[in-house]
Amino acid sequence: MTQYLFTPPAVQSLPIRGKTERFPINRIFCVGRNYHAHAVEMGKPVDKSAERPFYFTKSPQTLVQSGATVAYPPGTNNYHFEMELVLAVGKAGFRVSADQAHEVIYGYAAGLDMTRRDLQLVARDKGRPWDLGKDIEEGSVCSEIVPMPGVVVESGAIALEVNGATKQSSNVDKLIWNIREIIADLSQFYHLQPGDLIYTGTPEGVGAVVSGDRITGRVEGVAEVTLNVGPAE
Template identity: 75%
Template sequence: MTAYLWNPPAVQSLPVRGKTERLPINRIFCVGRNYAAHAIEMGRPVDKATERAFYFTKSPSALVDSGATVPYPPETKNYHYEMELVLVIGKAGFRIPAADAHEHIYGYATGLDMTRRDLQLVARDKGRPWDTAKDIEQGALCSEVVPMPGVVLERGEIALEVNGQTRQKSDLDKLLWNIREIIEDLSLYYHLQPGDIIYTGTPEGVGAVVPGDVITGHVEGVGEISLTIGPAE
């Protein structure tokens, strides 16, 4: 048995609908600017004909179950929500053809990619990494996983409310890079593994929240998510 200087971190996991076992998380990938209207509102329109999808990551330790109350994070004055469909990989693969992408899908969840927007914009304009803007402690919210082996979602409403008022509303058919294309492209960079989850992008309407705000959202056919913003530490 290997001895460690201190206890290694616990395995991060998510609940699975209809199962007592939890799904262990390997890595968290996120697709940037994957809805045209959101790319435009961020001042960076995307031309799919000449550009490839791009990605950033979040640490598995940032993951929090739906229904949590999390503190307003430090070093930001502009904390944003981003409602997303989360794709869950269930079978290992590398250089996966789009036609075979469905074979690697375990299921889906709903997620919130929380963002220190002020830090992100500074980093973007200076050509710096986004880590402090995106990889936030308790900044990756995720609902229970809904098993849908082999199902490729192509449409369905995605929406978010803050304190009961709708802020984001779109449809999965507006993804610039769809589920098959995401799996095909991401698997050119990485050997995808069971437990990898992919936040597939957010529609337009992102905005700031403050302590006391309650965020709720849903993806049609998948489920709902909720988050309460607590006081700053």
């Protein structure tokens, strides 16, 4: 039996709607600037004809379940919400064609890609990695996984409120790179594995929250996600 110097971290997981088993998390991939209006509000418009998707990753240890209360994170004065449709991979896939992309889909969830926007923008403008801005402890929020094997979500309202006031309101059909295209492209670089999550991008309307705020978001036909922002430690 292997002996470790200290206890290894527990496997991160999420509940699955209608099941007693939990969904173990392998990796978290995020698609950057995947709604035109959000790309414009970030000052970086996207020309799909000349570009391909780009990605960043977040550690599985950053995952928190919907309904949690998290501390306002250190090192930022501009902590932002980003509401997203999350894709859950249920089957291995490498160099998957777009017309076969549905085969790797297990289901979907509603998620929040929380962001230290001030640190992200400093890193972006200096050509540095986004880790401090994006890979935040308790910064990947996710609802339960909703099993939808083989289903390609092509449309559905996506929205977010802070303390009951609407901040984001769009539709998944406005994704620049759709679900099939994301899977096909990402699988050119990675062997997708069961347990991988793909945060597919956020629409326009991102903004800051402060301690005491309550975030509520939803993707039509999928799930709702909530988060309470607590005081800084």
